[in-house]
Amino acid sequence: MSTSSGWPSMPALDAPRRKRRGWLILALLAVVTLGAGAAWWQSKATPIIASANGTMAAVDDSLARAPSDSRVRVRVLNASGTRGYARRATIELRDRGFDVVEYDTERGKPRNGTLIVSHTGHRDWADRLQRAFGTGAIEERPDSLRYVDLTIFVGRDWKPSTETLRP
Incomplete structure (x- = not known):
């Protein structure tokens, strides 16, 4: 051819x-x-499922958010011994409407369980934070000198979401 x-x-x-x-x-x-x-x-x-195993609640759960008519000031302390938990918790709580005004690492022996301390007597705000966080015992410790409403000591029982962090 x-x-x-x-x-x-x-x-x-x-x-x-x-x-x-x-x-x-x-x-x-x-x-x-x-x-x-x-x-x-x-x-x-x-969505992320709400559970008692330390994971964050579903984002669309209205009781797992700060009340829309109030500013709930929160202090986050990493007491788990795992590096970066305070920052990760801060990001996730801010996504749910809580005003995280401070985050830091708690010095001392790591805490197994998460603790939420209410300083201003708003038990309903502590309940909402507990629901949003997915874990934590609540204690009332009134303190009028504090500039925060709630303090959360992040323990080893909390599991951060698996989504990547924003810069």
């Missing part, structure tokens, strides 16, 4: 084989697109 130019020409693919390859590529693209869409939809439809 040669052309008028003297060079041999490539044999043409037969049409049925070309059609099959086109359908195969189209089917593969459809499967990839549907799989990616299903994975995205699943990730958007699965």
Whole structure:
């Protein structure tokens, strides 16, 4: 087989084989697109579940948020012995409407359980913080000299969300 130019020409693919390859590529693209869409939809439809095992409550739970008509000032102290828990807790509590005005590390022996201390007598705010945090015992320690309403000592029982941190 040669052309008028003297060079041999490539044999043409037969049409049925070309059609099959086109359908195969189209089917593969459809499967990839549907799989990616299903994975995205699943990730958007699965909120963080509220539980007593130390994980944060679902974001859409209205009782796991600070009341919208009040400013709830919170001090977060990492008493777990695990580096970075105060910052992570601060970010998650701010996402739920709490005004975290200070976060730091509690010196001393690590605490196994989380403790929420109410300084201003607002037990309902402490209950909301406990629900948002997913764990913690509540104590009343009135202190009018404090500039915060609640102090939370983050213990080893708290598990931060698995979402990546924002910068």
